Amino acid sequence: KNEVEQSPQNLTAQEGEFITINCSYSVGISALHWLQQHPGGGIVSLFMLSSGKKKHGRLIATINIQEKHSSLHITASHPRDSAVYICAGKISNFGNEKLTFGTGTRLTIIP
Amino acid sequence: DVKVTQSSRYLVKRTGEKVFLECVQDMDHENMFWYRQDPGLGLRLIYFSYDVKMKEKGDIPEGYSVSREKKERFSLILESASTSQTSMYLCASGSNYGYTFGSGTRLTVV
Numbered sequence: 001k002n003e004v005e006q007s008p009q010n011l012t013a014q015e016g017e018f019i020t021i022n023c024s025y026s027v028g029i030s031a032l033h034w035l036q037q038h039p040g041g042g043i044v045s046l047f048m049l050s051s052g053k054k055k056h057g058r059l060i061a062t063i064n065i066q067e068k069h070s071s072l073h074i075t076a077s078h079p080r081d082s083a084v085y086i087c088a089g090k091i092s093n094f095g096n097e098k099l100t101f102g103t104g105t106r107l108t109i110i111p
Numbered sequence: 112d113v114k115v116t117q118s119s120r121y122l123v124k125r126t127g128e129k130v131f132l133e134c135v136q137d138m139d140h141e142n143m144f145w146y147r148q149d150p151g152l153g154l155r156l157i158y159f160s161y162d163v164k165m166k167e168k169g170d171i172p173e174g175y176s177v178s179r180e181k182k183e184r185f186s187l188i189l190e191s192a193s194t195s196q197t198s199m200y201l202c203a204s205g206s207n208y209g210y211t212f213g214s215g216t217r218l219t220v221v
Binding site: 002033035042043044045048086088096097098099101102103104 | 142144151152153154155156159161167169201203205208209210211212213214215
């Protein structure tokens with residue numbers, strides 16, 4: 001079982017719909033990252049959060065530490081939001097840190 | 112604008128060749144990472160480094176080595192490339208404030 005699990009694996013929605021992508025983790029983390037990867041492109045960091053909620057434009061990320069769960073929401077979705085969204089937990093161990101990744105959610109927004 | 116630059120976007124190499132993938136960051140980050148990304152498996156950590164000349168094995172180090180002679184440069188080396196190493200390779204650098212990824216190198220070993 002992966003330490004970081006995402007759902008759904010694939011999501012197709014109509015333009016304008018409200019989108020939710022979920023991430024659950026089974027290990028202790030010091031922070032959780034949400035990343036975006038466009039086809040053939042590099043990875044862009046969207047959020048890093050360790051508690052509560054962060055908002056940037058139409059994107060909102062929340063985290064519940066007790067439930068070990070995070071969500072990424074997209075309001076008023078647009079075809080340009082089509083990408084793979086990846087959550088990653090930052091694990092710290094004896095002063096070292098590394099990211100453990102979910103396998104990603106492929107989002108397709110249809111005009 | 113902060114950057115992590117990977118030397119090649121696409122690379123085709125023959126089985127048995129020695130392959131160098133270069134990564135340079137301009138953010139003065141101490142932490143640098145090499146990942147490979149494969150369909151259905153997500154990103155997996157190959158090696159990472161927390162300082163010049165220091166390296167740590169990640170989850171899948173077999174068949175790879177790394178070099179960090181300068182703070183800004185982290186190189187991934189495939190000593191003898193195999194077809195199983197065909198993949199997308201991503202470099203990242205990080206601090207307590209977040210991570211920045213390079214645009215990736217798609218390596219094909221034939």
